[in-house]
Amino acid sequence: MDLGTILLAVLAFIGAVMAAFWLTLIIWTFRDMRARSRDVFAQILAALLVAIMFLPGLVIYMLLRPRETLAEAYERSLEEEALLQGIEETLVCPGCAARVQTEFVVCPACHTKLKKSCQNCGRALNMRWSICPYCATPALGGVSVQAAQPTQVTPAISGGFLRRAQRAPELPPETPPSPPTEQAEQAEA
Numbered sequence: 001m002d003l004g005t006i007l008l009a010v011l012a013f014i015g016a017v018m019a020a021f022w023l024t025l026i027i028w029t030f031r032d033m034r035a036r037s038r039d040v041f042a043q044i045l046a047a048l049l050v051a052i053m054f055l056p057g058l059v060i061y062m063l064l065r066p067r068e069t070l071a072e073a074y075e076r077s078l079e080e081e082a083l084l085q086g087i088e089e090t091l092v093c094p095g096c097a098a099r100v101q102t103e104f105v106v107c108p109a110c111h112t113k114l115k116k117s118c119q120n121c122g123r124a125l126n127m128r129w130s131i132c133p134y135c136a137t138p139a140l141g142g143v144s145v146q147a148a149q150p151t152q153v154t155p156a157i158s159g160g161f162l163r164r165a166q167r168a169p170e171l172p173p174e175t176p177p178s179p180p181t182e183q184a185e186q187a188e189a
C-alpha cells in the first residue's frame with residue numbers, strides 16, 4: 001500500500017462524510033422551514049440556499065428564518081385570545097372605574113347601579129336588557145328598578161342570611177316581639 005492510495009482513501013472518506021453532512025443539513029433546513037412557513041416556495045428556497053452555499057448558507061438561513069414555528073405561533077394566538085377574554089371579563093364600574101365582577105349588582109365602592117333585577121323572578125339583569133332572558137318578563141326601567149334595588153342589595157352584603165330568609169319568609173324577629181312587650185307594659189300599667 002503506497003501513500004497515494006491511503007491519501008485517496010482518507011480523502012474519499014472525508015468526502016463521503018461531508019456529502020452526508022451536506023445532505024443532512026439540506027433535509028434539516030427543509031424540515032425546519034416547513035415547520036415555520038406554509039409557503040412551499042420558501043421551503044425550497046431555504047433548502048436550495050443551504051445546498052448551494054452549504055455552511056454559510058445555513059448561517060444566512062438561521063439569521064433570516066421566521067422567528068417562531070407555526071405551532072408556536074398558533075399557541076401564542078391561543079394565549080392572546082385567552083388573555084383578551086380575561087380582559088373582557090374584568091369589568092370596571094362606569095362610575096368610579098373600580099374593578100367589578102359580572103355578578104355584581106352595584107359597585108361596592110361608589111354604589112353605582114350595575115344591574116337591575118327582574119320584577120318577576122328577581123334575577124340580576126344587564127341594564128341594557130329590555131326583557132328578562134330567564135323568565136321572558138319585560139324588564140322595567142327607571143323608578144321600579146330603583147324600588148326593587150334595595151332588596152337586591154342586602155343579599156349581596158350578607159349572602160347566606162338572605163337564602164335563609166327566602167326559605168322562611170315569616171321569620172322577621174323584630175316585628176313579633178314588639179307587640180307583646182307593649183301589651184305587657186300596658187298590662188303592668
Ligand SMILES: [Zn+2]
Binds near residue numbers: 095096097098109
Ligand atoms: Zn363604582
Ligand SMILES: [Zn+2]
Binds near residue numbers: 122137
Ligand atoms: Zn325574570
